[in-house]
Amino acid sequence: MNSKHIETAAIRTQIERTQFLEHSNPLYLTSSYIFEDAEDMRASFADEKERNIYSRYSNPNSSEFVEKICQMEGAERGYAFATGMSAVFSTFAALLDSGDHIVSCQSIFGSTQTLFNNILPKWNISTSYFRINEIERIENLIQPNTKILYAESPTNPAVDILDLELLGNIAKKHNLIFIVDNCFATPYLQQPIKFGADLVIHSATKLIDGQGRVLGGVTVGNAELIQKIYLFSRNTGPALSPFNAWILSKSLETLPVRVEKHCDNALKTAKFLKNHDKVNFVKYPFLKSHPQHELAKKQMKFGGSIVAFEIKGGIDAGRNFLNSIKLLSLSANLGDTRSIVTHPASTTHAKLSEEDRLKTGISGGLIRISVGLEHAEDIINDLKQALK
Structure with missing residues (x-):
């Protein structure tokens, strides 16, 4: 389902119906899937065909949730996570190597700042910060080993606004991956990809669920980058559960x-x-x-x-x-x-x-x-x- 209207995409994006022709996507509470024959099994594991193999890799419920977010954000592809912070960590862990450098706004979620300050340095990954009123300093902070430019807008918790288009232009000029945490705005209020973001992260636990019921996270954006995140996550296991994906997909409709x-x-x-x-x-x-x-x-x-x-x-x-x-x-x-x-x-x-x-x-x-x-x-x- 492709629609230029976010409201319609949130409601009418649905994976293929089963033989029961259900109006609303059912729950797929299964850990794994069967194969038609040996060749089907071989081709599936060789990534020669797209199909569900194991719910840590993909599941119809998480696929529908991700597809809805992609439609709303204008993204090519995505992957759903157990929590917002697993989305943040897995995205950075998948894209960064030892010795890489991040430039980030100082005003970010406390756990993300802890990740940058205390955890990523264990793997020789460093971060330099700019303040909200120091946008002109960003280019001075960029080093030869800088790989990612990161920001939240609105910021947590002071609700400041960053110029996403300006940041996107800086990232493009220096060949950086521009990542935006869009949790406060949601895809309904703001689509950072329009302003140059390569990837968008959400803690779906917040407004996307909107009722304090389940945990979840999602990263969407450039298909090539998402493939790296998918392969990392497929092997490390931070996947969103089918039940939580089903809840979150329904939540997007409202x-x-x-x-x-x-x-x-x-x-x-x-x-x-x-x-x-x-x-x-x-x-x-x-x-x-x-x-x-x-x-x-x-x-x-x-x-x-x-x-x-x-x-x-x-x-x-x-x-x-x-x-x-x-x-x-x-x-x-x-x-x-x-x-x-x-x-x-x-x-x-x-x-x-x-x-x-x-x-x-x-x-x-x-x-x-x-x-x-x-x-x-x-x-x-x-x-x-x-x-x-």
């Missing part, structure tokens, strides 16, 4: 309507916080006060579900605010139907040094809200009473 409501609630929440006397600043891409507001409008359909703001009083005020929340959830997740509040300095980015946190835009009083699908007035009222 992604556009869910995300629009998330964005509507988030904008209302951001406007409320912007005028509160106990708030130093609010960051939301579709607020006119956001430093990259015009860039966000160029790249994104709406502003997303994440609002970041700094509460007056530093780290203690941030913790006290969380302790005063009554309706919203205190959770490590985001992109759920339920609104979630986190204090990055003491949770998701607590393992970073204070210096590294500040470089990432995380002050002691920074609060991140993943705005859910409750009535906006109820979300705002809970924030209002907690700020007292």
Whole structure:
């Protein structure tokens, strides 16, 4: 199914139906598949024909999920993973060799930064960082052994916006692989491949599932690069389970309507916080006060579900605010139907040094809200009473 409309692709992309002509793709809870004869088995293992062999390699449910993401992102091919971080790790492990170098934005997910700082150096893979306001430094950071340019936009957790087209042009100029984590935006709000990305990564656990039920991840993009990721993953085993793939594929069918409501609630929440006397600043891409507001409008359909703001009083005020929340959830997740509040300095980015946190835009009083699908007035009222 090929459609220029994301909403249709998310619903009507389906693998071939069985003899039962089911309307919705069934679950394929099998670990392996049988062969017609010895020649069929030989040709399948020799990669002379495309077919399901073993669910660690491929499965009809994961194939449908990946195909939907590819249609929505404008990608050639993809592979689905057990979690978002297995997608991140496997993508980098498949493409990098000992001695290679990464250039990355400083403002990235805490676990990804831990991967770059503590795990990849074991294999002599190094990373240099640029800050959001230091785009002009990127080319100075590129070395002869640099292979990947990496970014998130919007960033986690400070909700800054990077110029994806500019980064794509830099990557092309220096023959780098440009990888974008598109988790916050989802394929509905933003398609980084249009701006020059070679690969796009999602933690499907977040808005793609959208209901806090299952874990999952996916990388899509250039077919040649995905083949390397597929071969690495086929042998190392980070594959998405068929059941989770089935859930996530169904979740994509409601992604556009869910995300629009998330964005509507988030904008209302951001406007409320912007005028509160106990708030130093609010960051939301579709607020006119956001430093990259015009860039966000160029790249994104709406502003997303994440609002970041700094509460007056530093780290203690941030913790006290969380302790005063009554309706919203205190959770490590985001992109759920339920609104979630986190204090990055003491949770998701607590393992970073204070210096590294500040470089990432995380002050002691920074609060991140993943705005859910409750009535906006109820979300705002809970924030209002907690700020007292």
